[in-house]
Ligand SMILES: Nc1ncnc2c1ncn2[C@@H]1O[C@H](COP(=O)(O)OP(=O)(O)O)[C@@H](O)[C@H]1O
């Protein structure tokens with residue numbers, strides 16, 4: 387499903403060449419649940435951004451669902467992003483003025499007021515256990531509920547892959563466990579999930595972990 391071959395991402399900062407990713411090769415199969423671990427600055431977010439088609443590598447090949455991605459232009463990348471990828475972030479990234487339904491319907495291409503989109507958004511919110519909070523705005527939701535809304539939003543386009551960058555980073559341990567159980571449930575239903583985390587207790591929900599250091603993968607067992 388995901389194939390990275392010799393991916394490099396370099397930044398020239400004055401005299402210094404920063405190797406954010408330094409020759410990363412990786413295969414991720416359909417329905418894998420992968421944890422990406424490693425110290426701050428090791429390249430985890432850079433890797434997620436490239437897999438998520440939010441950024442392009444300096445060199446190397448990225449194949450997503452049998453399609454070579456790194457030669458595409460911005461519009462084509464955006465299309466792939468919309469139809470294949472769902473994103474979950476540490477700080478939820480919800481729009482404060484919109485209620486849960488409208489936040490979830492946002493990635494749908496047409497108006498978020500469209501009847502079908504609202505119906506789909508409500509179904510997605512039901513799937514994450516928030517049936518009774520669909521008219522709440524982010525300020526009226528707890529952290530765990532907000533992250534559920536973000537997960538419902540990530541699922542709305544039925545993505546083949548969910549990318550989660552420290553999804554429990556802002557949550558207490560009990561709520562973190564609830565969110566991980568939800569991700570685990572999605573995984574059991576067939577969802578492919580790639581998740582960055584610092585914590586072993588969170589990584590254990592994944593099938594396996596990739597460890598990064600200085601832009602390199604140090605193991606993938
Ligand atoms: N846009 C950028 N410009 C310059 N350096 C960057 C940029 N993005 C990331 N880096 C550098 O690349 C390295 C990896 O960053 P990142 O992928 O964010 O690490 P992590 O998510 O593991 O903390 C770091 O040294 C960081 O400072």
Ligand SMILES: [Mg+2]
Pocket residue numbers: 430431432
């Ligand atoms: Mg990061």
